[in-house]
Amino acid sequence: MSNCWTISPPAMKAILGMQAENFASATGFYSFCVLYALLLGSIQAANLGFACVSKEMTLGTADFLLTKPVSRARILTAKLLACLCIIAATNVVYNLVTVPLVLSFADSGALKTLALLNASLLFLQLIFFAAGFAVSAAAKKIKSVLPYSLGLVFMSFALSAFAVTSKEDKLRYLTPFQYFSAEHIMANGSYETRFAVLAAVLVCLGIAAAYLFFIKKQIRSR
Amino acid sequence: MPYAIETQNLTKYYGKARGIIDVTFQVEPGEMFGFIGPNGAGKSTTIRTLLSLIYPTSGTAKIFSLDCRRDAPEIAKRVGYLPGEVFYYDGMKVRDLLDYSASFYKKDCKDRIRELAGRMELDLNKKIDDLSFGNKKKVGIVQGLLHSPDLIILDEPTSGLDPLMQQIFFDLIEQENKRGATVFMSSHILGEVQRLCDRVAIIKDGRLVKLERIADLRQSSFKRFHIETARPLPADYFAVEGVRELEVNGLTHNFLFRGDINTVAAKLAGAELANFSAEEPDLEEIFLHYYTGEAHSS
Structure with a gap:
């Protein structure tokens, strides 16, 4: 196993997310698996974000909804809360499955690392959701949502692999997959402050932008 | 007020x-x-x-x-609004949509929904996706009126409404x-x-x-006249007051007329007709001939 580790080309390790020093430990192995949960979770969140407002445009139901006696801000808040509930539910289920599983292999000291790794799913989802939400509120119409969410997430994912192999630190700012690096969590037992702050700022910006766009939006007839 | x-x-x-x-x-x-x-x-x-x-x-x-x-x-x-084309959420029943719509207004609309749906002959238990264009329109009408705007x-x-339904709809609007x-x-x-x-x-x-x-x-309002005569008439035979866009082509005379209808009637009486029709010009014609024409002449 360790031989396999040393002979694998670094680019491949990067793409597969094999950054952990100690690949043989339970949390080390898990930190590698988490990447794929992050990938799927990000797609789900981006999809939610892209669809949640634009769906009213593509279905043509915006005319119905926006001529009802509710303000646009309230409509958007309701949508935001609904999406946040779905994301929260995803995370609850994910934690209920993974925490007992990993802890059955690892000692209880691993709990903090595990919590940090798992929470990165929630944060990453929030970033991708906020990005999709803003675009969704601004776009005239998104015919099909999935290409957008897949495109955004895989581009970020590829950029993340590139950032690892090229060892270019600046690149890490461009992809949310680098904000909560499993490598850093494993080594230091914490997030990197600069990226955690950046993540929070991005989420707030995305949601604020969505409100600004949606309140000013012109609802053209289909 | x-x-x-x-x-x-x-x-x-x-x-x-x-x-x-x-x-x-x-x-x-x-x-x-x-x-x-x-x-x-x-x-x-x-x-x-x-x-x-x-x-x-x-x-x-x-x-x-x-x-x-x-x-x-x-x-x-x-305000109640009926859009030109109605689009609704997938998989909803008519009743679900109307209840959803009613939920935005702080009043009880149940009786009103039943009454309106009855008059429009709309089945509340059908899925909206399965409805024809005309029936979707009825959903729109009930939806627009259920809160007594x-x-x-x-x-x-x-x-999209058939003539019978149009009549019911007009009655409904007049009643409102x-x-x-x-x-x-x-x-x-x-x-x-x-x-x-x-x-x-x-x-x-x-x-x-x-x-x-x-x-x-x-x-x-203008009337459009198509006249075919049995014998040739002078080209300016119908060029009386109120006639516009006079076109003479052999035995046929076409024109728009506005004014005292008796002047045309008198002219018609003096001619030997082969065929004749007078119709309301459609809206396009009113725009083309009346409004642009008026802008030119004034």
Whole structure:
């Protein structure tokens, strides 16, 4: 196993997310698996974000909804809360499955690392959701949502692999997959402050932008 | 009493494309107001601006003295809107949609939904996806009227309804009007506006070209005459006062006429006819011949 580790080309390790020093430990192995949960979770969140407002445009139901006696801000808040509930539910289920599983292999000291790794799913989802939400509120119409969410997430994912192999630190700012690096969590037992702050700022910006766009939006007839 | 609808130099551009320009009109409370014009003239743009779905480039629009943009939710409580084409959420039953719609208004609409659906012969238990275009339109009508609005805005309301249903619909709208509701309807069919409305605004290329009482419009309305004579007549035989667009082609004489019908009748009596028809010009013709013509002659 360790031989396999040393002979694998670094680019491949990067793409597969094999950054952990100690690949043989339970949390080390898990930190590698988490990447794929992050990938799927990000797609789900981006999809939610892209669809949640634009769906009213593509279905043509915006005319119905926006001529009802509710303000646009309230409509958007309701949508935001609904999406946040779905994301929260995803995370609850994910934690209920993974925490007992990993802890059955690892000692209880691993709990903090595990919590940090798992929470990165929630944060990453929030970033991708906020990005999709803003675009969704601004776009005239998104015919099909999935290409957008897949495109955004895989581009970020590829950029993340590139950032690892090229060892270019600046690149890490461009992809949310680098904000909560499993490598850093494993080594230091914490997030990197600069990226955690950046993540929070991005989420707030995305949601604020969505409100600004949606309140000013012109609802053209289909 | 404040106007039900009041616009002042309402202008809307989509980027550089013209939507409407300097549209100014007032609708009295309790009035039935028609808004007609050819496709693309700006009818829907005006309606969507009133409903705050789009925002004006300049000018103002008020409903019940409230600003259409700023007070949109407040206005929406008192407005019922039937869009030209109705789109609804997938997988919903008619009843679900109507209940959802009713949930936005803080009143009990159950009886009203049942009554309206009964009159429109609409099955509440069907899925909306399975409905025909006409039946979807009925959902739209019930949805627009279920909260007993003070102002009813209808965008091309009769398209897709069969004549029998149109009749029921017109009765319904008239009944709402008697109850006190103001009606604002757009159409490109002069006939249905003439039948329902008290006043009509005519919009063309984004501008309001005429605002008339229906009674006056009827008086000033043109007739199109097609006449075939048995024997050739002088080309200017029908060139009497009120005749326009006279075309003579051998034995056929075509023209538009407005004025005292007896002058034409007298002329007709003096000719030996092979065939003859007089019809209401369609809206396009009114625009082409009447309004552009009037602009030229004045």
